[in-house]
Amino acid sequence: MRSLYKLTMVLVVLSMVLAACTTPTAAPTAAPKATDVPAAKATEAPKPTEAPKPTEAPKPTEVPVVEVANPPATPEQVDAISLEGKKIEVTFWHNRSEKDQAFLQGMLDEFNASNPYGITAKAEIGGASYNDLYTKVSAAIQAGQPPSMSLAYQNQAAFYRGQGAVIDLNPFIKSSKYGFTEEDLKDYFPAFLASDANPQYKGEILGFPTQRSMDVMYYNVDWLNALGYTEPPKDWATFEEIVCKAAKETDKYGWAFRHDASNFASMVFSNGGRIIAEDGSAYVFNSDAGVAAATTVKNVFANKCAVEIPTSEKYGEQTRFGNGQVLFVFASSSGLLYYKDAVEKGANFKWSIAMLPNSGKPAVNLYGASISVYKTTPEQELAAWLVIKFLGEKEQTSRWAIQTGYLPVRASAKEAVITSEKWGPVAEAYAQMFDWAQYAMVEAPVAGYDPVRSIIDTDVMSKIVADPTLDPKTLLDAAVAAANAVLAENAPK
Numbered sequence: 001m002r003s004l005y006k007l008t009m010v011l012v013v014l015s016m017v018l019a020a021c022t023t024p025t026a027a028p029t030a031a032p033k034a035t036d037v038p039a040a041k042a043t044e045a046p047k048p049t050e051a052p053k054p055t056e057a058p059k060p061t062e063v064p065v066v067e068v069a070n071p072p073a074t075p076e077q078v079d080a081i082s083l084e085g086k087k088i089e090v091t092f093w094h095n096r097s098e099k100d101q102a103f104l105q106g107m108l109d110e111f112n113a114s115n116p117y118g119i120t121a122k123a124e125i126g127g128a129s130y131n132d133l134y135t136k137v138s139a140a141i142q143a144g145q146p147p148s149m150s151l152a153y154q155n156q157a158a159f160y161r162g163q164g165a166v167i168d169l170n171p172f173i174k175s176s177k178y179g180f181t182e183e184d185l186k187d188y189f190p191a192f193l194a195s196d197a198n199p200q201y202k203g204e205i206l207g208f209p210t211q212r213s214m215d216v217m218y219y220n221v222d223w224l225n226a227l228g229y230t231e232p233p234k235d236w237a238t239f240e241e242i243v244c245k246a247a248k249e250t251d252k253y254g255w256a257f258r259h260d261a262s263n264f265a266s267m268v269f270s271n272g273g274r275i276i277a278e279d280g281s282a283y284v285f286n287s288d289a290g291v292a293a294a295t296t297v298k299n300v301f302a303n304k305c306a307v308e309i310p311t312s313e314k315y316g317e318q319t320r321f322g323n324g325q326v327l328f329v330f331a332s333s334s335g336l337l338y339y340k341d342a343v344e345k346g347a348n349f350k351w352s353i354a355m356l357p358n359s360g361k362p363a364v365n366l367y368g369a370s371i372s373v374y375k376t377t378p379e380q381e382l383a384a385w386l387v388i389k390f391l392g393e394k395e396q397t398s399r400w401a402i403q404t405g406y407l408p409v410r411a412s413a414k415e416a417v418i419t420s421e422k423w424g425p426v427a428e429a430y431a432q433m434f435d436w437a438q439y440a441m442v443e444a445p446v447a448g449y450d451p452v453r454s455i456i457d458t459d460v461m462s463k464i465v466a467d468p469t470l471d472p473k474t475l476l477d478a479a480v481a482a483a484n485a486v487l488a489e490n491a492p493k
Contacts, residue, residue: 068080070377070378071167071168072381072382077171078172078179081178083379085118086117086118087118087119088120089120090380090383091121091147091149092104092108092147092150092384093125093126093133094124098125101125105123107396108121108122108123108387111390124147130151130369133151138160141163146375148383149373149384152166152206154370156369156450157196157207158201158447159448159450160206160374161200162447168204168205169204169205172373172382188410188411189212189410189434192209195367195370195440196208196209198445199445199446201492207369209409210370211368211369211400211407212367212409213333213368214366214433214440215263215330215367216330216355216356216433217353218331219329220321222350223327224242227242229242232352232357235357239357243300243306243327246305247303251325255326256307257309257465258330259311259461260330260331261456261461262367263331264285264456265443269363270355270357270359270362272288272358272359275444276443283444285456292359295472297465301464302469307320307326318338324347324349330356333433334368334406336426337422351426352428353429353430354429355436362436362439364436364439365443367442373388392410393410394408394410398413398417402416402417414431417430446490447491448486456483459475
């Protein structure tokens with residue numbers, strides 16, 4: 001029994017051992033998971049301090065490149081032209097005498113020696129008259145070889161402008177580098193500057209004045225006093241009266257009629273009219289003022305009080321005046337020195353000048369050619385402008401006025417000119433013209449005025465002189481119609 005019991009215990013122990021051997025081994029206890037909190041980043045090493053960027057040097061101010069047109073269209077384009085080292089040569093055509101040519105070249109030689117750009121300027125006589133010069137310039141333009149600059153009346157400059165040959169001087173005048181200061185411009189007589197503004201080309205300046213003259217009335221003071229008058233006539237009725245009193249003497253006349261449309265224009269102005277509308281749109285000399293002017297001519301010739309000076313008798317009015325044969329002559333103030341010589345060589349009487357009679361408001365016909373610059377190269381155009389600027393300076397315009405009898409263009413030159421002993425007995429009369437400039441009017445600064453001048457002379461004035469029975473209004477209306485056709489033909493295209 002006991003053996004069975006022992007055997008049973010052995011088997012129980014053995015089964016427990018076997019069971020122990022077959023029981024799975026328990027998994028090791030897992031390490032606790034880290035708490036889900038972001039791990040702290042490692043402390044970053046501080047970045048090295050960046051050295052400050054070096055301060056950039058300021059960029060040089062960029063000067064805009066100005067493209068220069070030909071001709072220059074703005075003052076800035078003129079400023080951009082350089083003449084350094086280019087030794088530009090320019091020519092100036094005029095119609096003055098050999099004596100005046102030598103005087104003018106002498107002044108230009110001074111410019112040549114003193115200007116800092118090496119410009120050489122040369123004066124050349126382009127003809128004996130303005131018509132000769134006009135013909136030569138026109139031919140040169142057609143040939144593509146115009147001078148650098150020339151004298152030209154305002155209407156002639158407008159004609160050249162229509163051919164693309166003359167340039168606008170506004171950009172040169174207003175140039176900060178080569179133009180005028182405000183003080184300079186104020187020194188010029190305003191009426192002289194205004195006379196070059198062109199109505200056909202929106203106020204372009206097609207020439208610049210270095211001289212001026214005006215239509216004045218030359219009269220024999222001694223003869224006038226002998227007729228019982230102490231002063232020249234102030235109105236047209238008195239003019240006619242005096243003219244006819246003077247003509248009662250044998251072989252003498254009260255007025256010398258010249259074939260000059262400017263005399264007619266002066267009479268129209270002093271009657272309160274105009275030759276052309278202010279905007280240049282139409283000729284208007286057939287107005288009441290034009291009729292009044294033509295009627296004065298009609299009356300004095302109907303009464304045989306005036307004498308016609310034939311065109312073949314060159315300067316015949318000066319000679320006849322100097323010889324005491326005519327009492328009044330309407331002519332340019334630039335002839336003062338010639339009249340002085342004529343009187344001294346002739347009857348040697350006391351004489352003077354006055355404004356023409358008027359109908360209530362004084363008016364004076366201001367004229368005189370300016371200097372125009374032709375399209376060549378921007379450098380030549382600028383060089384020509386600098387010559388004009390030089391000739392307009394106080395010293396040069398004073399000397400030229402004394403030499404030629406023209407008026408200086410600057411107010412600062414007045415004193416030097418009027419005190420010149422060259423004027424002699426007419427110094428006081430010459431000085432008056434500076435005051436008369438305030439009444440200045442300009443004829444017709446438009447292209448085609450030269451043929452219109454011919455129309456006025458041949459179709460109006462000459463016909464009235466030849467036949468005083470003709471109706472002035474009828475003649476004037478026909479002339480204005482013809483003149484406006486010329487104006488339209490020459491209008492800017």
